[in-house]
Amino acid sequence: MSIPSWHSEHWTRLQARRQRDALPHALLLCGPRGLGKRDFLRRFVRGLLCQRPQEGDACGTCRSCLLFDAGTHPDYVALSYGLRKDGVQRSEIVVDQIRELSARLATASQFGGWQIASIDPADAMNAAAANALLKTLEEPASQTMLILVADAPWRMPATIRSRCQRIDFQLPAQAESLAWLQDVGVREAPAALAAAGGNPGLARIWAEEGALAQRQDVRKDLAALAAGRGDAMEMGRRWLDNAPDQRLWFAAQAVADEMRARAATQTGPLASALDIEGLGAWYDAANRAREALRGPLRGDLLLLELLGRWR
Template identity: 50%
Template sequence: MSGADWNRPLWNNVLERRRRGAMPHALLLSGPAGLGKRAFAAGLAALLLCENGGDGACGRCRGCLLVAAGSHPDRVEVNLELREDGKTLRTEVTVDQIRRLSQRLSMTAQFGGHQVALIDPADLMNTSAANALLKTLEEPGAGTVMLLVSDQTSRLPATIRSRCQRLDFVLPNAADAMAWLKAQGVDGAAQALDAAAGNPGLALELARGGGLALRTEVATDLGQLWTRKAVPAEVANRWAKGDGERRTWFAAQLAQAEAAAQARGARGPLALTAISDFNKLAQWFREAGRVREQLRTPVRSELLLLELLLAWRALAPAARRA
C-alpha cells in the first residue's frame, strides 16, 4: 500500500471492490490535508495501471515504469495551472481543463485497461468546471476511474458528491500519529501534533517549516491583545503581511483549546484570565473560520484581521479591559 498505515482500512476497502469487479467509476477522497489522500490516490492510480496487479503496483511492469516516468498515456491529472504570466498559480480549476479531460477520457485506453484521471484539488473547480464534469460522471467510459481529491468537500456541489463513492480520511489515533512522526525523525513530535490538532501530516509540515514558532508568536499576540498590551491595528498589519491565513487558523485553534482547558478547570495554551462567555467565544471561533476563508480571496486582509482581533480583545473580562 502507498501512504500511511492508518489508511490501511480504506486501501483494503478499495482492494475488495477491485477483486469483486465493482470498482467505482469515480471516487471522492475526502478529508483534511495531511492525512495521506494524495499518496493514496497516486498509489491507487499506479495499481489500476499496473499490468501485474496484486495488493499494490508491482513497480516493474511497463505500466508501472511509465507511471513512474510520468508518461503513462492512460493516466491524466488535473491540477491548478499557471496563469498567463507563467509565474503564479490560478486559484481555481477551470472549465477548459475539465473539457480537455472529458475529451481525453472519451477515447479508448491506449493500453486496453483502465483510464485513470486525478482531479486535485477537486473542491477548487469553479462552477462551470463542475458542471462540465457532470456529464463525464454521468456517462463514464468503460474502464474509466476518476479520483477526486478534496480537502474541503463541502465546497463541491452536491451533484458532484452524489455521483462519487466517498472515501473519508480521518485523523489516526495519537499513538499511530506519534509513531509515524518519530519515524520521520521529528523532534518534539508531541508538541507538533498538539499544534496540528492531531493531524500528523500537518504536524510534520509545522515541525519542518517553522510553523511551531509562528504558533507561539500568535499565542503571544492573542495574550497581549487580551491584556491590552498590544495594538490591534499593528498586530493585524503584521499578520496581513505574513501568512495571515495560517495565523488565523492558529488563533482559532488556540482559542478553542483555551476554552476546552478552562471548561475542565485546567490551564490553557494562552493562560488567559477566566472566560466569562463561552457562547461569544464560540461565535468568535466561527468568525475566525469565515475570515480565514475570505483571506484566500483578493480582499483587504488587514481590515478583515483588524475586525477579528478587535472582537477578540472585546471578549476579555471587563475588569481586565479596564
C-alpha cells in the same frame, strides 16, 4: 515512504473490488488536509496502471511504471489549477479544462487497460466546470476512472458527490497518530499533534516547518493585545505576510484553551477581558476569517477587524 496505518482499510477494500472486477468509475478521496489522500491516490493509480502489480502495488520496473514515474504515462492525466492566457495561475478549475479532460477520457487506452484522470482539488471547480463534469460521470466510457480529491468536499455540488464512490479519510486515534509520528522521526510528537488538532499529517508538516514556534508567537501576540500592548494593525500585517490561515488556526486554538481554562479557574493564560460568550464569538469569527481569506475580501482588513475585537 511510511504508509499510514489509517490507509489500510481503504486500500484493502479497493483491492478486493479490483479482484472482483468491480471498481467504480468515479472515486472521491476526501477528508482533512494532511492525511495522505494524495499519496494514496498516487499509490493506487500507479498500481492500477502497472503491468505486473503485486497485491495492488506497482512493481516499479515495468514500462508503465517507468512512464508513470516520469510523468508521461499516456493513460493518466492529472488536472489541477491551470494557467490563464497571461500566464498567471488560476484560482479555480474552469469549464474548458473539464471539457478537454472529458475528450481525453473518450479516447482509447494506449496500453489497452485503464484510462485514469484525477482532479485535485476537486472542490476548486467553479459551477460551470462542475456542471460539465456531470455528463462524464453519468455516461462513463468503458475502462475509465475519474478520481476526485478534496479537502473540503462540502464545497462541491451534491450532484457530483453522489455520483462518486466516496472514501473518507478521518483522523486516527491519538495512540495510532503518535506511533506513526515517532516512526517517521517527528520530535516532540505529542506537542505537534496537539497543535495540529489531532491531525498526524499536519503535525508532521508543521513540526518540519517549525510551526510550533509560530504557535507560541500567536499566543504571545494575543496575550500582548489583551494586556493593551502591541499594535493590532502591525500585528495583522505580520500575520498576513506569513501563513495567515495557519496563524488563525493557532489563534482559534488558543482561544479555545482560554475558554476551557476560564471555565475551570475563572482565569486564562491569555488574560482576555472578553467573557465566555465573547470568547466563543471571537473563536467563531477567527474560523470564519480563515474561510474568508480564500475569497476576494482584503485580508489585512479581515485581520485588523478580528484583532481589534480581541483587544
